[in-house]
Amino acid sequence: MKKAYDFSWQDLGDLTAGRPNLGGETSVAIYRLMQFTFKDILSKELGREKTSELFVKAGYLAGREFCRNMLSTALPFNEFIADLKLKLIDLKVGILQVEQADMERFEFILTVSEDLDCSGLPIFGETVCDYDEGFIAGVLREYTGKEFTARELDCWATGDRTCRFVVKPVER
Amino acid sequence: MSSSTHLLETLNHCLAQAMERGIGKNGLTFPISCEEFQDPSCRCFCENLEQIFGQINETYRLAEALANGQLKAEVSRSNIFAMPLKALQSSLRHLTWQTNQVAAGDLSQQVTFLGEFSESFNHMIESLRDKKSLEQRLKTITDVIGEGIYLVDTKGALLFANPEAEKLLGYGIEEMAGKIILHAIHKQVADGTLFAPEETRLLHAIANGQTYNDNDCVFTCKSGRLMPVSLACRPVVTGDSLEGAVLAFHDISEQKKYQESLHKINALLDMQASTDGLTGIYNRAKFSKLLKVEIARAARYGSAMSILMFDIDKFKDVNDTYGHQSGDKVLIEMARAIHHNIRSTEIVARWGGEEFIIIAPGCGLEQGRQLADILRLKVEQTAFSVPRKITVSFGVAVFRADDTEISLTNRADTALYRAKENGRNRVETEDSPADPV
Numbered sequence: 001m002k003k004a005y006d007f008s009w010q011d012l013g014d015l016t017a018g019r020p021n022l023g024g025e026t027s028v029a030i031y032r033l034m035q036f037t038f039k040d041i042l043s044k045e046l047g048r049e050k051t052s053e054l055f056v057k058a059g060y061l062a063g064r065e066f067c068r069n070m071l072s073t074a075l076p077f078n079e080f081i082a083d084l085k086l087k088l089i090d091l092k093v094g095i096l097q098v099e100q101a102d103m104e105r106f107e108f109i110l111t112v113s114e115d116l117d118c119s120g121l122p123i124f125g126e127t128v129c130d131y132d133e134g135f136i137a138g139v140l141r142e143y144t145g146k147e148f149t150a151r152e153l154d155c156w157a158t159g160d161r162t163c164r165f166v167v168k169p170v171e172r
Numbered sequence: 173m174s175s176s177t178h179l180l181e182t183l184n185h186c187l188a189q190a191m192e193r194g195i196g197k198n199g200l201t202f203p204i205s206c207e208e209f210q211d212p213s214c215r216c217f218c219e220n221l222e223q224i225f226g227q228i229n230e231t232y233r234l235a236e237a238l239a240n241g242q243l244k245a246e247v248s249r250s251n252i253f254a255m256p257l258k259a260l261q262s263s264l265r266h267l268t269w270q271t272n273q274v275a276a277g278d279l280s281q282q283v284t285f286l287g288e289f290s291e292s293f294n295h296m297i298e299s300l301r302d303k304k305s306l307e308q309r310l311k312t313i314t315d316v317i318g319e320g321i322y323l324v325d326t327k328g329a330l331l332f333a334n335p336e337a338e339k340l341l342g343y344g345i346e347e348m349a350g351k352i353i354l355h356a357i358h359k360q361v362a363d364g365t366l367f368a369p370e371e372t373r374l375l376h377a378i379a380n381g382q383t384y385n386d387n388d389c390v391f392t393c394k395s396g397r398l399m400p401v402s403l404a405c406r407p408v409v410t411g412d413s414l415e416g417a418v419l420a421f422h423d424i425s426e427q428k429k430y431q432e433s434l435h436k437i438n439a440l441l442d443m444q445a446s447t448d449g450l451t452g453i454y455n456r457a458k459f460s461k462l463l464k465v466e467i468a469r470a471a472r473y474g475s476a477m478s479i480l481m482f483d484i485d486k487f488k489d490v491n492d493t494y495g496h497q498s499g500d501k502v503l504i505e506m507a508r509a510i511h512h513n514i515r516s517t518e519i520v521a522r523w524g525g526e527e528f529i530i531i532a533p534g535c536g537l538e539q540g541r542q543l544a545d546i547l548r549l550k551v552e553q554t555a556f557s558v559p560r561k562i563t564v565s566f567g568v569a570v571f572r573a574d575d576t577e578i579s580l581t582n583r584a585d586t587a588l589y590r591a592k593e594n595g596r597n598r599v600e601t602e603d604s605p606a607d608p609v
Contacts (some may be wrong), residue, residue, distance in 0.1 A: 078273060084281035089284060097266035109261050125251070160247035161259035 008068045009042070028092075029115060035117065035131070055130035063138020073143050080143060082101075092116070094132075099164070106144070108167040110136065115163050118156045123131060127155035129163050136165055146170070175214050179204065183221065199229035212324060227251045234261075240354050243268060267293075277305060318422070320401075323408070325416040328353045328375050340423055342394035353419075359392045374405060374419075381414040383408035391421065400428045429575070448522040449508035450500055459521035459529060463577050466519075466531050470571045477571040478540025480530040481584040482547070485563045486595040487526035494558045501557050506564075509554045513547055527588075537570035537601050544599040552597065563597035570602065 015024040042051040067073065070087055071080065085096045094112040101108050113119070117129050129152050136150035149171040154160035182204050190200055202225040206218040230255040237245035238257060243265050247254045263286060268323040270281045270293075281299050283293040313320050320337035324330055329352050333345040341357055348356060359367055360372060377384035384405040390398040401421040408415045446458035454462065463479075484490070484506060491499040501527065510520050514530060523529040530547075532540050544566035551564045567588025569580055583602045591600040 078278040079280045085284075086282075097262065097409060098264040098269050099262070100269060111266065112403065113259065113262065125249075154249075158254070159251065161255045162262040164262070 005069075007065065009065055025092075031116060052130045056134035056137075059131035059134025060138040060141070061134075063135040063140075064142045065138075066135070067139045067142035071139070071143070077143075084139065086110075094119075094163075097162075106146075106169050108165075110150075110165045110167055112165070113161040113162040115156065118163060121157045123159050124157040126155045126158060127152040127163075129155055129165075132163060133165065136167060140167065144169075175211055176211050179209070179214055179218060188529055195229070195232050199232065200225050200592075222603060227253050230254065231257060238264065266541050270291065273301070319420045320422065322353070322357075322419040322421075323416060324353060324378060324419065326379055326381075328358075328378050328412055330356070337421075340393075340399065341391060345540060357393075358389075360390060362388075362390050362398065362400070364398065368601070376401070376409075377405050378417045379419075381409065381526055383407070387424070389421075400424045402427075404596065406562070409529050448507075452502050453507045453511060453528075454521035459519070459523070459531075460577060462519050462521075463531060463580075464532055467575060467577060467580070468569065470533070471573065476533040476536040476539075478532045478537060478543070479569050479571075479580055479584040480532060480540055480544045480566055481523065481530050481568075481581065481588045482530075482544070482564045482566040483588055483592065485525040485565055485592075490559065490562075498558050505556050506551065506562065509551060510547060513541075513550045518543075529584070535570075537568065537603065540568040540570060541599055541601050548597065548599055565591035565596045567591055568598040568599060568601045 039051060039055070042054065046054070071083055073080070075083060081096075081098065088094055088096050094115040097111045097113065099111055101110040112129075112132060115129060115132065117132055121128065132153055133150040137148045140146075140148040140150075148167055149163045149170055150167045152163055152165050154162065154164040156163065186201070186203055199379055202222045204218060206215050206222060206245060207217055209215040211583070218522055227248075230251055234245055234247045234254050234257050238261055243261060243471075244260070247258065267283065270283065273281050274297070279297055281297060283290040285498055286293075291471055300355065300426075314334040315336075317334070318336060320340045321332075321334040322330055322337055323332035329350050330345075330348045333343070333348060338344055353359075354367060354372060354375060358372065361367060374386065374389070376382070382405075384403075386403045389401050391401050391403075391404045393399050400423070402424050403419060404423045406418050406420075408417055446454055448455040469475070484502065487499065487502070490502055503522075506528070507520070507522065510528065510530070512580075514520055514532075517533055521532040530543075532543055535543060547564055548564055551562060554562070557560050565588060567584045567586065569583035569587060586598045587602045591598050594600065
């Protein structure tokens with residue numbers, strides 16, 4: 001049996017060297033094509049719940065790596081969130097906004113508009129941003145050193161124009 | 173009339189009414205019951221219309237709620253008309269949070285993708301950042317300036333203190349905030365007496381927006397110590413409105429100590445310049461100055477004044493017999509004896525060698541003679557260290573209107589000479605008959 005793969009940021013490759021003409025960007029449709037075909041196959045192989053769980057885990061790993069490699073954890077919280085927001089806009093991931101923040105409990109309601117995963121989807125009647133849930137929790141885990149859960153309340157796919165997440169620290 | 177025609181006409185009437193009167197409180201009412209239609213197509217169309225009417229009404233209510241600032245208003249997920257309003261609602265919630273963040277001092281907030289509003293908001297943030305930067309620079313200046321700085325309102329209530337002010341007076345800003353300076357730091361004068369409010373020129377200057385400087389002021393420290401300070405007060409004016417004043421002060425304790433020591437040194441130098449090093453009484457130079465003053469006074473007021481010059485009899489014998497140290501001791505004891513037996517208004521000085529001189533203001537010649545005789549007796553009765561008995565001879569002269577210092581002392585000296593000639597241990601006045609040659 002082959003050894004499990006361990007992700008490393010370097011595995012994203014040297015895009016300047018590798019895509020001198022096409023560059024580092026691709027279309028959202030192609031990104032979604034890959035994600036939703038993964039979802040299709042995995043849900044059929046492993047079931048819907050397990051697939052969601054795996055997407056959350058992958059998003060969590062991505063969030064931690066993104067924070068470690070793209071953000072400065074030395075910044076104060078407000079500036080960290082402002083930096084995260086700008087990075088997500090620059091990378092065309094989505095427009096992050098804070099609707100509520102309880103800094104004593106470290107509980108937040110965050111929204112992501114024009115989200116890479118779901119904005120513009122048909123209304124499925126259920127939230128689909130499992131990967132985003134993991135991503136948000138992973139970023140906050142890397143910044144604070146504490147575990148978080150991010151649960152999506154509203155989604156474009158449920159008829160909303162923005163994805164809304166409730167973020168809370170994991171109680172031990 | 174066919175059912176479809178009936179449906180369209182009813183719908184048209186309903187829409188025309190709405191177009192004319194608006195949707196109103198009750199909303200857009202769909203007037204037909206779907207149950208009326210037997211035709212499945214008509215019935216389905218009717219049901220869709222009913223649902224759309226419902227969604228329009230719900231969207232209208234959401235728009236109204238948002239217009240009234242009710243950002244928690246809810247709407248059904250399946251409402252396709254409300255979707256842009258939901259995006260607006262989300263943006264408004266975020267803006268509310270951002271505004272609170274800015275109010276709490278978080279200037280990292282930026283608004284994106286909201287057109288002119290984004291530009292205005294971000295411009296406001298830039299201005300606040302500039303202001304904060306300026307405040308930070310001013311704070312740095314006040315932190316390192318080495319002067320205590322207080323900001324007060326027009327009533328003299330403290331609003332701000334820099335670290336140096338806290339260090340100098342010992343009060344933290346939190347315990348001073350809002351306190352009137354008259355009740356805290358500026359309540360006493362240098363001797364510790366409490367100010368009456370009307371007496372404080374500083375409070376007056378603060379209340380009236382005046383510039384005020386005081387280089388001889390004291391502030392009361394938390395410990396109770398009175399700290400001498402040099403103070404500058406400048407009004408703070410915004411537009412036409414007087415906001416209060418800035419007080420800048422520094423501790424001048426060292427300066428005061430230096431001044432005091434300077435006074436002491438000067439006093440010592442003055443004393444050294446005016447006193448006789450051996451006996452501690454005035455020297456001749458000082459005596460001359462004092463005599464000039466007394467002559468001027470006597471001339472001005474026409475008052476009497478006598479000069480008593482005296483000399484230790486046979487002082488050379490004391491030196492020769494007991495040595496110069498003993499002679500010096502006699503001079504010291506003599507000065508002390510005379511000094512203790514004259515009035516505070518009378519002045520004694522060492523004239524030179526074993527000669528002394530006294531100014532007796534208010535004494536005519538006879539009173540001067542009596543004083544000289546009393547002193548002569550006191551000396552005679554005084555037990556000196558060695559030899560035990562010492563006598564002195566006095567010459568007394570009285571001030572005349574045309575006298576100078578020299579003419580007056582010369583007459584006293586002549587009288588003294590006569591006292592010596594006439595046997596010593598006696599008093600002679602300027603009008604004593606000359607001794608027979």
